[in-house]
Amino acid sequence: MKKLSEKVVTGGFALSMLLLSGVGAESYLQVRQLNENRRSVQHTHKVLESIYMALDSVEDAGKGQRSYVFSNGEDAAAREEFWNSVKKRERSLAQVRQLTQDNPDQQRYLNTLEPLIAKRLILLQQSINLVQQNPADQATQTAISKQSLSLHREIESKLQAMITVERTLLQQRSAATDRSVKRALWISGIGNALGFSLLIGIFSLLLHQIREAKRDEVVRYRAEMALQQANDRLEANVEKRTLELAQANLSLQTELTERQLAVRALLDSEKQLRLITDALPVLISYIDSEQRYRFNNKTYEEWFGSSQKDLTGRLLKDVVGESAYQTIRHYAEAVLAGQTVSYESLISYQTGGDRWVHVTYIPDFDEQKTVKGYFALVDDISDRKQTEVSLRQSEEHLHRILQNMPVMLDAFDDNWNLIEWNRECERVTGYRADEVVGNSQVMELLYPNLEYRQRMIQAWRDRGNDYRQWEWEVTCKDGTIKTISWSSISDQCPTPGWAFWGIGVDVTDRKAAQQEVVQLNQSLNHQIRQLETLLEVIPIGIGIAQDPECKHIKVNPAFAKQLGIPTTINASLSTPPKESPTFKVYQNGREMIPEELPMQYAAAHGAVVMDVEIDVVHENGKVVTLLEYAAPLFDEQNQIIGCVGAFLDISERTQLQAALQQMNEALEIKVQERTAELNQVNEDLTRSNQELEQFAYVASHDLQEPLRAISGYTQLLAKDYLNQLDATGQQYTAYVVEGAARMQQLIQDLLDYSRIGTRDLVLTAVDSNAVLNRVLDNLQLAIAESNAIITHDPLPTVTADKTQLIQLFQNLIGNAIKFRRESPPQIHISATWDNSNGRSHRSDPHPPNPEPTDPIPATEVVYLFAIRDNGIGIKPRYLERIFEIFKRLHTRREFPGTGIGLAICKKIVDRHNGRIWAESEPDIGTTFYFTLPQPPTPASSYGSPNPQLNRDSID
CATH class of the missing domain: 1.20.1330 (f41 fragment of flagellin, N-terminal domain)
Incomplete structure (x- = not known):
């Protein structure tokens, strides 16, 4: 064990x-x-x-x-x-x-x-x-x-x-x-x-x-x-290993914390970048090479109503719409080819509306230098564009106002060089703007007298540029001297680029007029004194009230005697009892209240009161029977401002009737004399107009026959005797034939011009599209020779004379083809209609006929036609001159013609109660405008042609 x-x-x-x-x-x-x-x-x-x-x-x-x-x-x-x-x-x-x-x-x-x-x-x-x-x-x-x-x-x-x-x-x-x-x-x-x-x-x-x-x-x-x-060793090993593990764990935790902080910082940076791009009021996006959105900021939601997530992956064409894509397509192709693109354009987005935008495209290259996409920045500049247009229009309107205002306007720079000279200055002085603007001798032209000029300049320098109605005499281009009243507020209203400027009025005729006014004032004062004397001595009682209620009535001595009051007392019974006179007024035994009195009644009702018999009872019981006439007094706006009354003592009626009869006869004589004078003036004007029409007809019609004979015999002479003439004779014969042909064309144009005013104007409903087609058929040869491109909008049906409307269109379109540049003519015809309510519309072949309840009366509809070309253009200072007869801006070698075509156009438009004008820029083109007012119901004719001249020529 x-x-x-x-x-x-x-x-x-x-x-x-x-x-x-x-x-x-x-x-x-x-x-x-x-x-x-x-x-x-x-x-x-x-x-x-x-x-x-x-x-x-x-x-x-x-x-x-x-x-x-x-x-x-x-x-x-x-x-x-x-x-x-x-x-x-x-x-x-x-x-x-x-x-x-x-x-x-x-x-x-x-x-x-x-x-x-x-x-x-x-x-x-x-x-x-x-x-x-x-x-x-x-x-x-x-x-x-x-x-x-x-x-x-x-x-x-x-x-x-x-x-x-x-x-x-x-x-x-x-x-x-x-x-x-x-x-x-x-x-x-x-x-x-x-x-x-x-x-x-x-x-x-x-x-x-x-x-x-x-x-x-x-x-x-x-x-x-x-x-x-063994236990000690084990504890020591465990303690050592535990310390090492704790240190390793602490180091690892530190590394993990730092990594988390770095990731959080990166996420914060991305979040801040997204917040910045979303806060910007411009579109910011990234689009790949397939034209698909890969990034876009929040502004896209405001423009297109789609979230950022919904737009990612969608095609550019699907987001902006077909119309907008066609506008930006070639720019997108350019940036995908590697170019940086920047442009401004008006784009019609399918959900964002029409916008003026400033766009920048920046390509994005990969490692192989291939464009894998591009960055797009789009800024809405519609407000700026609208502001630019408004400023440009304001400047143009201001310049037109200054050029066409009915007073003279001139301006000088710091060196006394004239830099502004409007049309009224041209009209008054005869000097065109191109003759005086920039001309260093302009002061010598306008003030040729050295002593007078020096005195005027010195007085100007002493007085400064703040004065009113300062008169100086200017010598015009034709040698006449006119008095100009100048005013200037340059010091109070400085204008950029103008050192000083002034406004002038031609007062040459005013001195004579002032003398005439003085004489008229003297005559008027004399008549007033005569009238006052008449009122003093006339045996007729006169009362004048200068207020609509007749609370204050002034009387002449005769009326004061009839009323038994002094002339200084207010004779009105409409005043308070304490201020009114003591007499009373009766009619047929009944006392009349103030509102029933003839003058008060006439002023209150605006009616004339005649043959009203009243009895004036004085305080002492004396009775005076008067026959009263009263009539209201009106101001210039037909407003009642008072009343006048005439009072006759019945006992003196015969004398009063005789006096009134004399006044009426004198007035009738003056009226007859004035009527005879006006009739004589009208007869003179009618005879003068007929003589002018007869002269135009004779000059353009009856002279054709002898001119035809001259041309015919000259051609026969050149044909039969050409070999018998030397070179000089043959050249002279050619000159005669050419001059006769040119004269015949001139007479024919004069005849056309005279017919415009002599023929009856037959107004019917005319389809402008049919008129334009007829004109294009007539000009077919000229159109083919010049390769002209003619386009038009739908044109309306108007009330006009069809024959003259064809002639109007043919002259204007023919001019656009004739005055062309090297490139083929491009001509466009359009029409709009307007009314007094300020509503304007594009051309409509059948605009609505206003019903009786329509707030727009038919008489207020006016059609505005425009014929635009890309020809040689006209300098602005000649735009008013081109409508005058025989006024040409080019020689016959440059452009053939007689210079009557535009004058015929103006006369046609004038007979239709319209207006015609032109706007042009040299080397860019010209646009002719004319208006045709439309009557409420088409009339068969109007105008007053001469019946003797309302006939065709005998060719």
Whole structure:
């Protein structure tokens, strides 16, 4: 039994020691593995830190270069920062290469990254050198910046790929560390538990044996000492291994915490970038090479109503719509070809509406220099465009107002050079704007007298530019002298570009008019005095009320005598009782209240009161019977402002009737004389008009026959006697034939011009589309020769003379074809209609006929036609002149014609009660506008032609 116990103790002790040794060995191996994993994690963090340092140095180099460029080479600190960043980048990349020697993937990334960084460094150095050598070369600087930005994005992409590789390794090594810790804890715990269990069992068995065999003290002592030593060693090993595991676990926890902080920082950066892009009021997106959205900010939701998640993966064409895609298609193709694109355009989005946008496309290249997508930045500039249009229209309207206002306007610069001269100045002085604007001798032209000019200029300098109605005499182009009243507020209202400016009025005729006014005033005062004298001496009572209620009535001496009151007293009974006179008024024995009195009644009802007999009863009982006439007084707005009354004493009726008869006869004589004068003037005007029409007809009709004879005989002479004439004679004969033909064409055009006013104007419903087709048939040969392209909108049916409307369209379209440039003419005809309510509409072949309840009267509808071409154009100063008869802007060698066509157009439009004008820009084109007012119901004819001339010519 003893031997068996000894064997059990010895075997258990050996087994426990073996188990504890195995646990210690395994713990040692796990601690080494933990240390190795910790070094791997630390190594990965060093690699990440080096890559981040390289990325920061690349960014710092770009910042230093940009700061140096923006400061135009003055910021030396920025250049120093650039070179420090370059050195930092070299150290960082060297450290990354050394740390990743065992990683072939990272080495390959470095092999492709270093040439890119070197290339970008060269570009940045070129940009810095360019600032030092030629800072004004912005185009080259921009090109370098674009190349540098593209390389920076590619470098950043490579570095991000390396960071991704290291993060993957970090995750793998952290997971391996976690597994090693768990395994070490499990093995150590189980081994220690088993070892301690065996030792406790052995210790119990030894104690049992010691109790049973106390005699073997030496063995027990040795066993206790061995057990104590084994226990001490085991505790020391456990404590050592526990400390090592705690240190490894603490280091691992630190590494995990740092990794979590780095991941959280990266997520925060991405979140901040998303917040920034979502807060910007512009569209920011990334579109791949298949034209599909891969990234877009929140502004897309406001424009298209789709969330960011819904837009990802959708085609560009499906999001913006077919119309918008066709507009931006070629720009998208250009950026996918590797070009940076920037443009402004009006785009019709299918859900975002019509918007003026400024767009920038930036290509994104992969490692093989292939465009894998592009960044798109779209900014809504509709408000700015609308503001530009409004400002441009305001400037044009202001210039038109200044040019066409009915007063003279001129402006000078600081050197007394004339820079503004409107149409009223041209009309008054006869000098065109191109003759005086910029002419250094303009003051000598307008004020040729040296002494007068010097006195005027000196007075102007002394007085300044704040004056009213300052009169000076101007010498016109025809030599006449006119008095101009000038006013200026240049000092109070300075105008950019105008040193001083003034407004003038031609008052040449005003002096004579002032003298005439003085004479008229004298005559009027004389008549007033006569009237006052008449009122003083006339035996008729006159009362005048200057207020509508007739509360204050002035009387002449005759009326005051009739009423028994002084002339200074108010004769109205409409005043308060304390202020009214003491007499009373009766009619047929009944006292009349103030409202019934003739003057008050006439003023209140606006009616004339005649032959009203009243009895005026004085305070002393005296009765005066009066016959009263009263009439209201009106102002210029036909408002009642008072009343006048005439009062006749019945006893003096005969005298009063005689006086009134004389006044009526005198008035009738004056009326007859004035009527005779007006009739004579009308007869003179009618005769003069008929004579002018007769002259035009004779000049254009009756002269054709002798001209035809001249032309015919000259042609016969040239044909039969050509061989008998020398070269000079033949040339003169050709001149005669050519002049006769030109004169015949001129007479025919004059005849056409005279017929416009002499023929009856037959108004019917005319389809403008049919008229245009007829005109195009007539001009078919000219259209084919010039390769003209003529388009038109749907045109309305109008009330007009069809023949004259055809002639109007044919003249205007023919002019557009004739006055063309080298390129084929492009002509477009359109029409709109307008009404007095301010509503304007595109051309409608059948606009609605207003019903009786329609708030738009038919008489207010006006059609506006426009004929636009791309011809040679007209200078603005000639736009008013072109409608005058025989006014030509080109020689006959340049463009044939007589200069009557546009005058005929104007006469046709005038006869239709419309307007015609033109707007043009030289070398761009001209647009002719004319209006056709529409009567409520079509009339068969109107106008007053001369019946003697309403006939065709005899050809």
